[in-house]
Amino acid sequence: MSTQSVANLQSEVSRLRHELQTLKVEDQVPAAGDTITIADYLLERLTQLGVTQLFGVPGDFNLGFLDYVESHSKVEWVGNCNELNAAYAADGYARVKEGSIGALLTTFGVGELSATNGIAGAFSEHVPVLHIAGVPSTSQQKSKPMLHHTLGDGRFDAYYKASQQFTISQASLTDAASAGAEIDRVLTDCVVSARPVYLMLPTDLVHEKIPAKRLRTPLNREPPANDPESEEFVLDEIMKLVGQADEDIIILVDACAGRHNVKAELAELVRKTGFPVYAAPMGKSVVPETYERYGGIYVGSISRPEVREKVENAKLILSIGGLKSDFNTGNFTYHIPVQRTIELHSDHTRIQFAAYHGIGMKHLLPKLTARLQPLHEGARQLVVPKFDAPVPTEDNQIISQAWLWPRVAQFFRSNDVIVTETGTSSFGMLDVPLPDGAVYVSQILWGSIGWTVGSTLGAALAARELGLGRTLLFVGDGSIQLTVQELSTMIRLGVKPIIFLLNNSGYTIERYLHGYNAHYNDISNWRWTSLLSTLGGVEGTNCQSHIVKTKDELDALLKNEAFAKADKIQLVEMIMEKHDAPKGLKVQAELSGKTNKG
Template sequence: MIKTMPANLTELESEVARLRHELQSLEVERKDDDEITIANYLLTRLEQLGVTSVFGVPGDFNMPLLDYIEDHPRIQWIGNCNELNAAYAADGYARVKSHSIGVVVTTFGVGELSAINGIAGAFSEMVPVLHIVGVPSTVQLKTKPLLHHTLGDARFDVFTKAAEQVTISQAMLMNKVHAAAEIDRILIDCITRARPVYLTFPSDMVSEKVSAKRLKIPLSRTLPPNDPQVEQFVLDEIIKVIGEAGGDMAILVDACVLRHDVQDEVKDLVTATRFPVYSTPMGKTTVSEQFDRYGGVYIGSISDPAIKERVESAKLILSIGGLKSDFNTGMYTYRIPTTHTIELHSDHVLVQHAHFPGIGMKQLLPKLTPRLREFRGRASELAVSKAKLEVPIERDNDITQSYFWPRVGKFFKKKDVIVAETGTSNFGILDVPLPEQSVFVSQMLYSSIGWSVGSTLGTALAARNKGLGRVILFVGDGSMQLGVQEISTMTHHGLTPIIFLINNSGYNIERNLHGMNRKYNDIANWKWTSLLTTLGDVDGTLSRSYTVRDKSGLEKLLDDPEFSNAGKIQLVEVIMGKYDTPRALKLAAELSGKYTEKSAKQL
């Protein structure tokens, strides 16, 4: 009988790793007494993590820290128009800047509460973001005077309590003795657990000095090891189950492949074994969509029929990093029984009905890949339905959803970073195969309307830092109105995204979910082509704006080399029908309605 790990052993081993780091740091500190301000200690740690941009909004309680950020030679302060957009930007930055984190700085109370929705989205979608809050002095935090930005009732901890709900770890720097250790603790949690963390920085602690020597000890990214005996048993069970299925298996990759840094291990697996591989919507571009064994996006009943048939007819599915949310699974319409499923996760494995806690996929995959090579011959024989990028021939010259998405698919290039807003854009682009080394960025689980605009700012800065290609945003007119101010920040920092703004007179996704003809789903129309000159490009030299109303106008623009080169920030207003909806979104809305109705009957 195999002895499984206690459910809390992962947490215990994480604590052991932290204590080991702390002992190493203390040993180094005893050998020398070089000192550094706490502010510069934090910034040095962020630099070690590859952070080159910090987002936020100034406020009186965080300005002492902002002085240090602005003066740092290698970290750039990116001042935002509001805190919510700053949090969105930090989220987008972290998604594209692999092995780094996003950082947002706000002020006490009013600032941090404005940012909390963006932090909640990062928590929901497992994005590593550090939220730094400049707070009153340590004396004021203890004596609790009637200060501005408070609720006026001496509850100075109320905002921290709110933050605890959407961050994995918190630290309050109340004395310099523990400051460095606390900073290290939450940063290790951030990078190993792929979740936001929260740091309060009192104004009088910024210039206090601590030992600099512990900075020589890198922050540990080491995960708790798998129990060797249990891991061996799991590997044997997986091989046995695959053998029983005759090697008839497909691989399904999902969001946690990205969030928990196993993209390289998955690439090795699919390359070595040649099993057909599919992705979920949240896992799009986790595996190259030009790989010859990649078959497309599986989203339950919403899937392309050929993809649905291939996935659901496989005798076994190896799911890696699965995240079974409603939109990600086609409103829970997977037709894959548990007996046909192996699931690998960051901290556990499921083999059919057997559950193995404490076995992480990061350590398991490199051992699984060589053992699966024995099935390569059979795997190579399994058919893959390749997604074809075909632009439909339509008699009407109007721009339709069915025409638009495959047409822009032909516009994409290698290394493009493509950001899609929740709704029309997110669902419209799902069936479009993306180029080699491209990066797809979306927020399908949390689905905060307006997220993509602020996120594009962080995405573009990270893409520039990593040497990626163009940044292309697809956003609806309704969503754009929620976060439009951040276009000015993009222009100010010389970023040149291409923004395709879909003008269909309101909230298309909401119309399909409920209230097709309700006025609450309408919005006031804007003069969209004036946005870029209004929001930063005051003399009209840094940007270009276009309106396309028909297919011929769109074709001409997409074929224009100057437009395609993305040398300036550009906005394209694309006029579409008010009720025209992508196929996948229409099906998702119908299934959502049925699911809601069924759930209500069960009460």
């Protein structure tokens, strides 16, 4: 049997062992009356995972469960303007509150399908979200009457089947006997896989009582252990390549290093080895960007020349949690030969052309760090380009893309949560450094415009719980129109993000992809500074709006202590040129345009 076959078999054995550990309960008979409703059981499991916010929209098939949420002491009902925004908010919450998950509740059919785009985005980007769908009673699912919210053809499982495309695990609760185990199964899959899961909660089972003893055993959040022999073989293979590289090694960090809970292990690797560190766009802020051995963002041919030279000429690249999508790689312009690459992922390791399934980075990284630490002195001799972004001098008052991003970077503080929209904002932010403790939130792979508004709500609630700094949103005038209603939820809940709105008359990223002067990329120009008061705020009391048309006006606002304090929700409308865009976006759009033409 080949080494690969052995690794695959051992991976499956580890997975099954892990599942048994998860389902194991204490050998203890509960006291008389030691039962709990299925609704409260689910809420207690969420509490154990650190969830304090439940996003969603009420509907008749979830109202019974909402009664339990309303009376729960730790889980708060958020209540969103629509289910899509709720899914976006759960996503943002999970990204900021690392180690926990996002959770949303929708009603059968019409509600859950509205949320599907947000769930698919969380799946794409490895974000753990629980989607609870309140559904008709078990008896109705069997008799199949022509209920509202159905397709009218008796297919009560249609939405469940749809969910299988966008979630890693699903459960349809059918009886009280299996409910606890099924809830535990999908929640474990959610945490360990860092992917969304789906739970059908029938109206009649919400109130059913089940034994509470399972709650005494916390869910097992750890990924399956690596097989010791296979892991040792993998470490030996890695060290062979390390030896051949003469210590000319760089670390390339990507999204899954953050999503799959290896930040601590990665930090040890970085600190104890001293190898130069770079990040892909989706890995921005996973490693502190003030770290002296951090060199900036590598995004293929779009990279800064000095970054591209260091990464592509290294003799060995240690890739941690890579997601090689088009926008994350400069339209697949990585110039890193497979022969010089080692990839560490959550559930496998790839060394050159060989893949070792079941050897995950969570348990592998500490052992690899121990082996690499003796190379510390040599690694420290490798030159790392300084990652900075000086504000350019321009002989005009236009708020240009080239000037804006380095300038707002000076406004950032430690522990700020910075959210950028797909397109102009996410590309503009790539080449400016963030301060220590800053959390960067973007959606580069899925790229659903408008995602940031709902996500900012979830991110701001998580930041408030964790005692982080301000929440700052950078969004275009086109994108915000898709999901603007959620500003009203922010006002109602008292979160206080600063929303920097780029008013550049439409869909700038689309203009560069196709239709530079086409009318289909134009939008209506709203009265942006009236938005907050229209959606429930009181100007000067719990909200404040600003409009800036020049560099000097924006500079003065950013220096204003009352503004920077962020003690109320604020919106800043920035008037910008229609066809101006960050350099990286222009290059990416040109590359994508060529690809789209075939």
